[in-house]
Amino acid sequence: MAKYFTTRGINALKSVEDIATFWVSAKGKKFGELIEGNSVLEVGCGIGGITKCLAEQGYDITSFDPYKECVNLAKNRFKEKKNVKFFVGDINKLPRGVLSNKYDSIILCDVLEHIEDDVLTLKNCHRL
Numbered sequence: 001m002a003k004y005f006t007t008r009g010i011n012a013l014k015s016v017e018d019i020a021t022f023w024v025s026a027k028g029k030k031f032g033e034l035i036e037g038n039s040v041l042e043v044g045c046g047i048g049g050i051t052k053c054l055a056e057q058g059y060d061i062t063s064f065d066p067y068k069e070c071v072n073l074a075k076n077r078f079k080e081k082k083n084v085k086f087f088v089g090d091i092n093k094l095p096r097g098v099l100s101n102k103y104d105s106i107i108l109c110d111v112l113e114h115i116e117d118d119v120l121t122l123k124n125c126h127r128l
Contacts, residue, residue, distance in 0.1 A: 032057045037104020041128060043091050043121075044111035048074035048084075055084050062099070066090040091124050092117060099128055 031054060038060055045051050045063035047070050054061050055078065062085045065071050071088045078084045092115070106125045112118045 029053060029057075031107055031109065032059070035059065035105040035107070039102070039104045041099065041103040041106045043106065043108045043125065044114070045074055045086065046070050046110075048077055048086075050107070050109045051078065051084060055081050059083065061085070062087075062103070064089045064091075091115075091121050094124070103128060 031050060035054070038058075040054060040059045040061045042051055042054070042061055042063040045065045046067075048063065051061055051063045051074065060083045063074065064087045065074070066089065068088045071086050075086045078086070106128060108121070108125070112121065115121050
């Protein structure tokens with residue numbers, strides 16, 4: 001996997017999110033309407049735009065992304081939130097048992113188009 005998220009790339013991502021706050025917020029609210037239950041797994045969280053919207057709606061969220069830089073930024077943004085957990089990981093390379101919780105809902109927002117084997121990704125999500 002290519003390294004997309006250099007410091008410059010992350011700063012650009014933060015800028016885009018600041019500009020697109022309305023859009024990210026609208027998507028987060030829509031996800032909130034569709035989610036069943038309270039326990040949510042977010043695959044490919046990036047810097048946590050959707051995570052933020054769902055956390056504000058009270059969901060218990062486990063979010064992960066394959067890019068350490070993004071996860072570190074997201075962790076810093078949410079260090080005060082008790083209902084959000086982050087880790088670095090790739091849905092197609094997670095050892096069995098890493099995600100031992102059962103989740104009421106699993107979301108992938110703007111993720112599948114970045115994954116080489118999207119069928120495997122969906123199968124792995126279904127396994128959870």
